[in-house]
Amino acid sequence: MRWIWIDKFVEFESGKRAVAIKNVSLAEEHLHDHFPGYPIMPASLMIEAMAQTSGILVGEARGFREKVILAKVTKAVFHDLARPGDQLRLEAVADSVVEEAATITGTITCQNRTIAEISLIFSHIDKNMAGLEFPEENFVFNDQFMNLLQFYKPTGATGS
């Protein structure tokens, strides 16, 4: 099973940019430990949310043929806290998608607040790693992960 950490896409321009929503909820168990009495979303999980948003953007750009793996977090600056009840808007912009990799500039906002700036590099691993062989099957984009995009309606409807 693959862990899904964003709720839905609200904008998607193939190969260019994608916007996803993540609702932060006190039903997420880790928030009770991070921190007791002061629940805030861990910064690492903001990176994960941006990685999933941009991973799908990068994968879709090449028809989900590549195994797209997060290779480097080039920037992660956190400006504000994300708390239970916040709806995070994750915007990923593809600066470059080439044969072997892609670079993303990402911004996380909540209403008018900038929560974080996160830039990432993804590797198309079959095109890198000096000839190492990976499983034939695309273990990155399984059905569960792909459903996220399937429910996105380009007309702006919320999906069902």
Next chain:
Amino acid sequence: MTMSHEEIYAKVQETLVDALGVDEEEVTEDATLMGDLGAESIDFLDIVFRLEKSFGIKIPREELFPAENLINNAEYVNNGKLTAAGLAKLKTQMPHVDFAEFEKDPDLNKISDLFCVSSIVKFVESKVNS
């Protein structure tokens, strides 16, 4: 527009500071990317992307860092060392690199030492001022 060596060097230095999280003082002309500055293979991609953006040029990755394709080819590699043919090939692919030291013992493990800051500067110079 022609750029001077100093201008290019300063921008390359800035690029490497951002890409590798190193201090400006560490990025000397003869510092090697992997040995001295701790670059890993994915950082090479990052560096290429940043140089392209910063200088407004196109860099085919195998042009700046061509060794990867070469070392997987039996004609060019024998017993952990580059063959004469391999060395000749690498030289033509990397005209911006100084091979004097490497040539004495073309061990594959030392291939990463070829990538030093000055070779990037020379490469960018050839692209920008061509």
